[in-house]
Every structure is written in C-alpha cells, then in structure tokens.
Amino acid sequence: MRSEVTVTFKSQPPVRIELHDQPEPMPPEAARRWLDEQFTQMGCEPLRPTGKLLTADKVVVVAEAAGPEKFADAQWAQAFARAVTTALGRPMVNIDVTALSISY
Template structure:
C-alpha cells in the first residue's frame, strides 16, 4: 500500500512524504501502534484531552509535535521511521497531520 503523509507544522512549514507499506497485516498494524505508544511515552508527550484519555490519533499528533519540524528536516531516518509507523498504524492512502489544528485527516 502506498501512503502519502503530510505534516503541517505551521502556516509556513509543511512536509510531505510518500511511503510504501508492504506488510498490511493486523500484526504489522499492532506493532506500529506499539511503536507510537512507546515513542509517545519516551518523548514524554502530554495528553491533549482534559480527561487524560489518549487516543491513537493523539499519539500521532503528540509524537509529530514533540519531534518538531527541525528533527524531520535534519534527521531523515527519524522522519521516515515516523511516517512509516504512522502509515502502518492508520492504514490509509492519504494522511494529513495538522499540528496547529490538532487534527489527523484521511
């Protein structure tokens, strides 16, 4: 599956990636979700909701925001890992991560 992932950091900073996900099994999706959980925890991301509940899309937003534009630009390997894991976890051909709007669209 090919997935196009766009990350909007602000009005002037936006990055686009195209990745191919060869393993679309439920096991691969679960591993990608585990990676997001572990990375979210390692980066000490904060819950977006007042209830403290953290959804998968919240983890996507939190990790992207914590890594930041500079990390994505300066560390292509980390950017590719993030995009691959997000594409595998969400299983969508188009993923738009809007950090200012705090939304993930498909």
C-alpha cells in the same frame, strides 16, 4: 499503492513523507509500540483532560513534540510515516500540528 504522510507546522513548509518504496507495511503491533515509545520518550501528554488517548491524538502529539527538527531526520520521518499509516489504517494522512488535527 501510493502512501504519504504530510505534516504541517505553523510558518513552515509542509513535510511530505512518501512511502511508495517501502517493502512491507509495518505490522500493526509494531506500529502501536513505536508510537507508544515515541510518546513516552518525548514526554508527551494526552490532549484530552480525561486522559483518554486515541491513536489519532497520539499521532498529533508525537508530531508536535518532534517538531520540524525531528522530521529533518529522514530515517525517523520514514519510521513515523510507516507507523502512522499502519496505526490509522489509512494510506494518505495529513497532520496539521497547529490545529491539532488529522485528515485523510
């Protein structure tokens, strides 16, 4: 099954991360933990004023904090894509950082 995460930043070409050669998907608990760790390490803040943090919001905020520079690290980008596809339960994920949105 084809699996890909695309991240779009303003004034940058989209970052495409293909996962077709991955031996196994990341386990769900590991995916959530990885995203939580990145969220904390990067000093991210919830998008919603209520403080409620949906998984999709966390993905967008981590992508925004990482910026194009972090996605240039192929190992980090692969880990991000594996965590995202597992946490969201979708093989194809498009993240628009400028619009703070996700589409499938």
